[in-house]
Amino acid sequence: QKEVEQNSGPLSVPEGAIASLNCTYSDRGSQSFFWYRQYSGKSPELIMFIYSNGDKEDGRFTAQLNKASQYVSLLIRDSQPSDSATYLCAVDNFNKFYFGSGTKLNVKP
């Protein structure tokens, strides 16, 4: 079983819609959860992190964490074509970052 699982996509949404990206993890002891965005040919960049159950909002981005269900999600409101990228979920377990394989998001103008 992979430590972090994501649907590879691609997920296609029209411009202005809400994009919902999901991630599940296997280790209940995981404490820290991160979302990275990676444009094609570029390195991953951190966009959000969350440690506590519930929602965390930052601009158009909302991260949601449910430790009981071992589930993390990222919502992108008012999606823009510039949001088209691969979104990587990462879980910190005893300071080893496990990454999911990423979900490719395509926002169509």
Add this chain to the structure above:
Amino acid sequence: NAGVMQNPRHLVRRRGQEARLRCSPMKGHSHVYWYRQLPEEGLKFMVYLQKENIIDESGMPKERFSAEFPKEGPSILRIQQVVRGDSAAYFCASSETMNTEAFFGQGTRLTVV
């Protein structure tokens, strides 16, 4: 405060040669991680190091790959006797302490011909 610096950005090696990839973490960061990304695939953990110590190398292939993070200087990922399957992007990330976010370098793209 410069970010995580990796060099070279692009590296071409012939089969059987050695590849050395360098990573200088952000200032004040003592934790370094190496990841490999094959084309069209996600990031795969390779190794986690702190200064002078390998903490977890469970993602490293058993042969030909090694990593170090000396007291002075950058972290080095070394691949001996490269094969075509080693062609990938190798990313380094660093973090300040345990359980804090990691920041990535721009990666080294290794091509084995």
